[in-house]
Amino acid sequence: MPLPDLARPSAPARARRAVLTATLAAVLAVGPALGLAAASAAGAPTGARAETQAAGGAEASTAVRAEAPGAARGVAPGAVRTDAPSAVRADAPPVVLVGTTGLRWDDLGSLTTPALWTLSREGAVGTVAARSIRTSACPADGWLAVSAGNRAGDLLVEDGTCRRLREPMPGSAVPGWADYLESAELESYDARLGMLGDTLLEGGAQVVGIGPGAAIALAGSDGVPVGEHLASPVDPDDLERRAEDALETADLLVVDVGSVRDPGYATRSRPASDPALAGEAVDPSLDEVRGTDAVTEPTRGEQAQAIDARVRAVLDAVDDSRTGATVLVVSLADSRRKATLQLAAATGPVVTGEGTYSDAFLVSGSTRQPGYVQATDVTPTLLTGLGLRDVAPSGVVVGAPMLTAGGLTLASERVAALIDANRHALATQPLMGQVYLVLVGINLVLYALVSVGLNGRVLDWLRRTVARRWPGRGRRLVAATTRPGAVLRQLRIAGVAVATYPVATFLANLSPWWRASTPSYALAALVVAWITVLTALALLPRWGRWPLGPLGVVAAVTAVVLTVDVATGARLQLAAVMGVLPQVAGRFYGFNNTAFSLFAAASILLTVAITNPLVARGRRRLAAGVVAVVGVVATVLDGLPSIGADFGGPPALVPGFAVLAILAAGVRLTWWRTLAVLAAGALTVTSFAVLDWLRPADSRTHLGRFVATVLDGGLLPVVTRKLEQNLNNLVGSELTLLAAGGLLLLLLVLGRPVRTAVGAPDGGAYGWLSSGAPLTRLGTDAPMLRPGLVALAVTLGIGFALNDSGVLIPAMGGALAVPLLVAACASWMLTLSPGAPGAAGSAGSDGTTDDDGAGARAGAAPGGGEAAGAETAGAETAGDETAGDEAAAHGAGAGPADLSGASEGAAARG
Numbered sequence: 001m002p003l004p005d006l007a008r009p010s011a012p013a014r015a016r017r018a019v020l021t022a023t024l025a026a027v028l029a030v031g032p033a034l035g036l037a038a039a040s041a042a043g044a045p046t047g048a049r050a051e052t053q054a055a056g057g058a059e060a061s062t063a064v065r066a067e068a069p070g071a072a073r074g075v076a077p078g079a080v081r082t083d084a085p086s087a088v089r090a091d092a093p094p095v096v097l098v099g100t101t102g103l104r105w106d107d108l109g110s111l112t113t114p115a116l117w118t119l120s121r122e123g124a125v126g127t128v129a130a131r132s133i134r135t136s137a138c139p140a141d142g143w144l145a146v147s148a149g150n151r152a153g154d155l156l157v158e159d160g161t162c163r164r165l166r167e168p169m170p171g172s173a174v175p176g177w178a179d180y181l182e183s184a185e186l187e188s189y190d191a192r193l194g195m196l197g198d199t200l201l202e203g204g205a206q207v208v209g210i211g212p213g214a215a216i217a218l219a220g221s222d223g224v225p226v227g228e229h230l231a232s233p234v235d236p237d238d239l240e241r242r243a244e245d246a247l248e249t250a251d252l253l254v255v256d257v258g259s260v261r262d263p264g265y266a267t268r269s270r271p272a273s274d275p276a277l278a279g280e281a282v283d284p285s286l287d288e289v290r291g292t293d294a295v296t297e298p299t300r301g302e303q304a305q306a307i308d309a310r311v312r313a314v315l316d317a318v319d320d321s322r323t324g325a326t327v328l329v330v331s332l333a334d335s336r337r338k339a340t341l342q343l344a345a346a347t348g349p350v351v352t353g354e355g356t357y358s359d360a361f362l363v364s365g366s367t368r369q370p371g372y373v374q375a376t377d378v379t380p381t382l383l384t385g386l387g388l389r390d391v392a393p394s395g396v397v398v399g400a401p402m403l404t405a406g407g408l409t410l411a412s413e414r415v416a417a418l419i420d421a422n423r424h425a426l427a428t429q430p431l432m433g434q435v436y437l438v439l440v441g442i443n444l445v446l447y448a449l450v451s452v453g454l455n456g457r458v459l460d461w462l463r464r465t466v467a468r469r470w471p472g473r474g475r476r477l478v479a480a481t482t483r484p485g486a487v488l489r490q491l492r493i494a495g496v497a498v499a500t501y502p503v504a505t506f507l508a509n510l511s512p513w514w515r516a517s518t519p520s521y522a523l524a525a526l527v528v529a530w531i532t533v534l535t536a537l538a539l540l541p542r543w544g545r546w547p548l549g550p551l552g553v554v555a556a557v558t559a560v561v562l563t564v565d566v567a568t569g570a571r572l573q574l575a576a577v578m579g580v581l582p583q584v585a586g587r588f589y590g591f592n593n594t595a596f597s598l599f600a601a602a603s604i605l606l607t608v609a610i611t612n613p614l615v616a617r618g619r620r621r622l623a624a625g626v627v628a629v630v631g632v633v634a635t636v637l638d639g640l641p642s643i644g645a646d647f648g649g650p651p652a653l654v655p656g657f658a659v660l661a662i663l664a665a666g667v668r669l670t671w672w673r674t675l676a677v678l679a680a681g682a683l684t685v686t687s688f689a690v691l692d693w694l695r696p697a698d699s700r701t702h703l704g705r706f707v708a709t710v711l712d713g714g715l716l717p718v719v720t721r722k723l724e725q726n727l728n729n730l731v732g733s734e735l736t737l738l739a740a741g742g743l744l745l746l747l748l749v750l751g752r753p754v755r756t757a758v759g760a761p762d763g764g765a766y767g768w769l770s771s772g773a774p775l776t777r778l779g780t781d782a783p784m785l786r787p788g789l790v791a792l793a794v795t796l797g798i799g800f801a802l803n804d805s806g807v808l809i810p811a812m813g814g815a816l817a818v819p820l821l822v823a824a825c826a827s828w829m830l831t832l833s834p835g836a837p838g839a840a841g842s843a844g845s846d847g848t849t850d851d852d853g854a855g856a857r858a859g860a861a862p863g864g865g866e867a868a869g870a871e872t873a874g875a876e877t878a879g880d881e882t883a884g885d886e887a888a889a890h891g892a893g894a895g896p897a898d899l900s901g902a903s904e905g906a907a908a909r910g
Helices: 011-027 030-042 048-063 069-073 114-122 139-148 177-186 197-202 212-217 236-246 299-319 377-385 411-453 456-469 474-483 482-510 519-538 549-565 593-616 622-641 648-662 671-691 702-711 715-731 734-759 764-770 779-781 785-802 808-832 853-859 865-877 881-892 896-908
Strands: 095-101 125-127 207-210 229-232 254-261 328-332 344-345 359-365 372-374 404-405
Touching: 048 344, 095 139, 095 212, 095 299, 095 377, 095 779, 114 299, 114 411, 114 593, 125 299, 125 411, 139 177, 139 197, 139 229, 139 377, 197 377, 197 764, 207 212, 207 236, 212 254, 236 254, 236 299, 254 299, 254 764, 344 359, 372 377, 372 411, 377 404, 404 853, 411 482, 411 519, 411 808, 456 764, 482 549, 482 808, 519 549, 549 593, 549 622, 549 808, 593 622, 593 648, 593 785, 593 808, 648 785, 764 808, 764 853, 779 785, 779 808, 785 808
Parallel strands: 095 254, 095 328, 125 359, 125 372, 207 229, 207 254
Antiparallel strands: 125 344, 328 344, 359 404
């Protein structure tokens, strides 16, 4: 559904805009003042000034276009020169962009594509995340991303096909430009089509474009290509001659060498009768039918060979020109409707003037991952190479220049690693939905088991039903499966295992499971293996007997794994089944939303486990200090641009840890303190964002770019896009609806027995597990548990409101916290069971006991502790283990009535 026209908002829309603007202005109270001062001092265009420059560039673009000298040889002319003085760096070598679409590294071969093969051995290589405004990018989308320096795309048609690109008529706009502008208006990325062309024109750069894609990339804001435009010749030798002639004077040469399309995904011409093409000028003689436009579609290999021949022609022209040009070969879009990582290579001087593109991986500030760049990185690379980066309007270009990063020594190893990265991403994509379904399923099973399966009344009904159908044997079967000690131990194992599932999926990426013949089986085996290891670690006797021991261990492992991963480059999150897909081009570094929710929940639960013994001993000030230290560390790790780079994390973490510290100190939480906590969170994220904004534009993360966007007046589109994504995630995903449905079932149906039992003085339906102790006593024995749950609710609630992933934040945090809470309850109940280790006393969080209190509680239980011991001893003497367990349950006085009767009979027989 298209977004409403923002140019003429209604009264309610204006009111909402005012509220949003006022809110963000308050959050960025420090940023704007510093920003305007710095911008004024540096002369950077901001706000209306930037828009004026862009408009002025467009007017100049139209004014200086004249007949080109090359028109006599069939050249479609544009403005070949500008009256403005050249701002191109004097010592800058020419920059050549060789653009294609659909070309991957596995298309290359030493014999079939010798030019690209040689380039991969001599230059710097990488893969391109080409996604634009949709899940996959068409050829027009990739070239529009170069034009705008931002995500942009063509209009979507009903059949989902991609537009066939055509050469423009001399002096006319690019065919389809009206569609492109309409698409940019409908999307919320604030893409300014023609930005690159206008900037080149304003900077006085000498520009030559060859091919229809180059016309799109170099078009001005009016859609007419700037500089000199040449039709793409069929013969590679003609292309070489034209490229060599262009390099005699050009600062920038852009060449479209064609596309690779998978069979069945050919591009389609938009007919002239199509309303979208009304008024567009198209020269049929310049529309060459090649590749997938033929009657018989060529194979990928044949298309790659044709592209290789054209790439060779351009590279030979560069060598013959002896200009020392920087050459970028980039595949800008996908070959079908499924996104894949594309090819990128570079040779010649690095655009920043530091070193050369050789024997290395490509990298950019937008990915921070060696071997990964984005299609939106092409534009800042071109502008930086020409020395025109500062001429571009501020806050418009979202990418960063392509640089080099060390890594593998051999070129064959680098290319093999890039092919393997694409294989990894493709293997992960179809498994992500299944992994989340398993997560939701095992959590719902655990919730149902706790709420219904362990309910004493349900078990009593089950015993009667089984006894009627299978007398004798059925009674013994029910008795054998309802031994309190055994049930609690299995429940604790189940809770810990379910809680380790998320971190196990990240640790599985340590092994190359995607290379197996059946990747799904290999991944499942690794996840199960890691769950087994982590569960065994959490239940080691040293801390496994403490009520919060397993909780603390699992939380610590989760927090440490995610922290180390983020600090070392986030390689575990990349292409993980609960991480981020590189072909989605969402986030390559720092904490993604899933990782943040797990990290936040784990950090708070770990803090609860650490401080619980301190509060139990009355050392509340020390406990509050520990909470503050852990909170500061967690917030810094999450919010620093160089580590976590998470915009929505600090304003959620700071209030959560502040609430936890207040409650740990025993201070009452008032409304004024609550407002102060929220203000502290807002101030924290503002500080991180402003610090990032003060860095150079190409070094900023999305934190600093957000500040620049606000200063340039682009706040409303960003907020609109975030709200739209949050809403789509809330109601538009089957997994989200399943998770929401499961949560509703838990709260309204399954949670009712638990809520009733919590208020019962004898444990209610769960008294047979808690030895008759009220479940509310867990809050007394573990005094930091309830404050921890309050802090967790605050953090996940704010995270839900501020992050575009929306419901994913509380869902993932709950998937870790709830199973650990179940395990903690089971561990606590085990300390109350007669005969259990530490049962003679109330076990604290550090494993200490209170013998007197335990004896009093055992004596107060129905049946008395002494009776329970005598009956149990009698049963064990008779060698009847089942009777012994039943007698123990009866002695605890909390089992269902019929089970108690069976226990009495067994004890009498003993």
